[in-house]
Amino acid sequence: MKILDSYVRQAMAQGLIDEWHIWDFTRSQADHEWVTREFGPVRYMGDNVGYQHRGRVTKTAASRMSARITNDLHIALVPRHDPATFYEIVIGGWGNAQSVLRKLPSEQLKDFDRSKGQPIWARSTPGVLSPGRSNEVVVNIDGDGVPDMMVNGVTVGRWPDIVLPEGAEVMVRGGWGGDLELTDAHAPVRRYIGNPGENMPYFQAYQYYARRLPDFAEALFLKCDDDIVYVDLDGLNGFIEYRRKNPHYFVISANVVNNGVCAYFQQVSGALPASLGHFERPPGGFGGTLWTDPDKANNLHDFFLASSTKEFPLPSKVVDWQERQSINFIAWLGRDVQHMALAKGDDEKMLTVDLPAFLERPTAIYSDFTVSHLSFGPQEKGVDVNRLIAAYDAVMREKLSL
Structure with a gap:
């Protein structure tokens, strides 16, 4: 993902991309911590996401945030002079009816169980959080070191x-059905954290945008996997403009190296020689031998890396497609998020089969914009990951003059 990061930030520097939203659906704590370190402020958190660092409050600087949440805004104050404990303030708990404060040991920052943590302060606060606005929350410490809090004045x-x-570190989370969006997080690169432990978690991202259609109706979305290891930045603008000017397509895919449907058409055009093996048309657009064969994937990557042009043209500039295809790198129009309040399940099938059929709109593959996708799950045990990543990193550094 460091390779992808370099390409995306270069695209942003060139004005091709305005914002990068990193959706954290990591499956390990180490990966979550890496994403947290590497990428910008958190913008959105599902209601089961643990505390995330927000900033600091001192006697001379209040902590201010704008938070869109319906209930159960949790704020943790971790004293700088006593980091072994923290104070947890729950605003609008119990159906947005009550607020409480607890003193807890620091290990419970990662633990949602409060069955043994009795409040040291409680107050009836009916309707304290407004669902119709970004709630303005201010935590202040006076000259004596005493904290107070205001919500919406x-x-x-x-x-x-x-x-x-000495002040305190400030951490935040939602809870109990209250997803948290920090609406003052405006950095071009920012994180969105899905609820952990979900099988097929991606519906959370689609639903997020579908619920905010007015904010995104004029946008153009590029969605890519985290293991995209080559991006043809010279072809990206053409891809974006073609997507923008052809609204009859529901989604359009880049020309992807290591993608079963793309490989079939790449070989039909003569770009992939028979010596690499036979890249058949995947039945219904799904699966196929490339998807399951790591040796085929290794050979395909090596052939692409050895290519001087880094291009595998398709039989035509645009290939219309009516079946399923892998969504390693696709584009859609912001207005179409009105159709993307997807149920939990197979998002790839919904985006490339079910919705196009329902809306009677085809999908397509665009030949003149090439990206490379490292591996599919069935390939992973045999793909020479470390060698290939090193090779793609070298290509990236040469292309970007790093």
Whole structure:
């Protein structure tokens, strides 16, 4: 993903891409921590996502945030002078009816179980969080080190029994059905965190955009896998403009190296010699021998890496397609997120088969924009990942003059 990061940031520097939304659906804590370190501020968190760092509050600098959430905004204050404990403030808990404060050991920052954590302060706060606006939340520490909090201009609480002489780190999360969106996170590169432990979690991203159609109706989306290891930046603008000017297609795919449908057409055009093997038309656009054969994938990658042009042209500039295809790198128009409040399930089938059939709109593959996709799940045990990543990294550095 470091390779992809370099390409995307170069595309942003060239004005080809305006924003990069990194959706964190990581399946390991180490991967989650890496994404957290490498990419910008968090913008959105599912209701089962753990605490994320927000900033700091001191006697001279309040902590301010704009938060879109319906209930159960959790704020953790971790004292800088005593990091072994933290204070948890729950705003609008119990159906947006009550707010509480607890003192807890720091290990419970990663633990949602509060059955043993009795509140040290509680207050009835009916309707404290508004679902119709970004809630303005301010945590302040006065000159004596005493914290207080205001929400939408109303003082929720002041806690004179708590003293934070050196200030505190501020962490936030949602909870109990309350997804949290930090609407003041405007950085061009920012994180969106899906609920952990979900099987087929990607519906969360599609639903996020579908629920915010007015914000994205004029946008153009590029969706790519995290293991895209080559991007033809010279062809990206043409891909974007073709997508923009041909709204009758539902989604359009880049010309992808290591993609069963693309490989079939690449060989039909003569770009892939028979010596690499036979790249058949995957039945119904799904599966096929390339999808399952790591040796085929290794050979295909090596052939592409050895190519001076880094192009595998298709039989025509645009190939219309009526069946399933892998969505390694696709584009859609923002107005079409009105159709993307997808149920949990196979998003690839929904985007390339079910929705195109329902809307009577084809999909397509665009020949003149090439990307390379490292591996599919069935290939992973045999794909020479480290060698290929090193080779693609060298290509990226040469292409970007790094």
